[in-house]
Amino acid sequence: MLDRDSVSGPDQHIQGVSEWVTTRDGRRLHAMALPGPQPASSPVVVFEAGAAATRSSWGLVQPEVGRFAPAVVYDRAGLGRSPADPAGRRLERMADDLVDVLDHFGSGPFVLAGHSAGGVIARLAAARRLDRMAGIVLVDPTDEAADMLFAPAFRRMERVAITVNGGLARLGLLRRMFGRMLDAVPADVRADMEREAFTPGVVRTQAVQARTFLDDLAAWRDHPPARGDIPVTVISGARAGDGMNTRVRAAVNTAHAHRAAVADGRHVLAHNSSHYPPITDPGVVVAEIRRLAAP
Secondary structure, eight states, X not given: OEEEEEEEOSSSEEEEEEEEEEOTTSOEEEEEEEOOSXXXXXXXXXXXXXXXXXXXXXTTTHHHHTTTSOEEEEOOTTSTTSOOOTTOXXXXXXXXXHHHHHHHTOSOOEEEEEETHHHHHHHHHHHHSGGGEEEEEEESOOOTTOGGGGSHHHHHHHHHHXXXXXXXXXXXXXXXXXXXXXXXXXXXXXHHHHHHSSSHHHHHHHHHHHTTHHHHHHGGGTSOOOOTTOOEEEEEEOSOBTTBOHHHHHHHHHHHHHHHHHTTOEEEEEXXXXXXXXXXXXXXXXXXXXXXXXO
């Protein structure tokens, strides 16, 4: 199924193609593709959103990337327009889905951009298609080098947050927590987010992911996925906020610096941002993707 959708840029609407990706086990995932300049000469940039985020979280980044490269956003199972996955949301399965998205859009090369938990999914998918990777941009990613993620206190906090968010979603109030984000994006992206991004179904998907995500990630401390010699950029928010105090922010950024160092990559600070550089520092994200994707 193909249809035309508008994707907002700063000065015009860019026509994108909305289509369905069929996974290896027959499920369907919704994607939105911008073809980029023609004839295409750049790697295809594929975006992976955060734990409970839809494709619309990239609404300020994808249109700008689409000016110099083909750019694809998609909704993971149970988020946005993609139906829920009856078989669960283990990290391996989410990476399988991203690999299926890559295969759907050709043989590459690809640049992957992953935000938050999406950075973990992007790293594992890249390990399965190393020969097709032109680079990875990790945007304020979850990282196994951050010890606090595996402390009992963090897991308790996560469970409480999901429970509270579920209640707010059922009352139609969850979107109020993200008013700043909604105010920053174009009107059509905002409409999609208000309709799709703050529903009880989204929180249910987040809860299913959270049951196993940290345990799966903990195994990477001893056995990380293969990274080859793919160019890597890690972007960190420079400010406290979005649930991170100054101490936590410093610890997270130390883990990010470590990830960049072991990959011989770049560590970049998004100075206007805490956890959401795709919204608060989209230009920084676009610039780092351009470094890897522009011909």
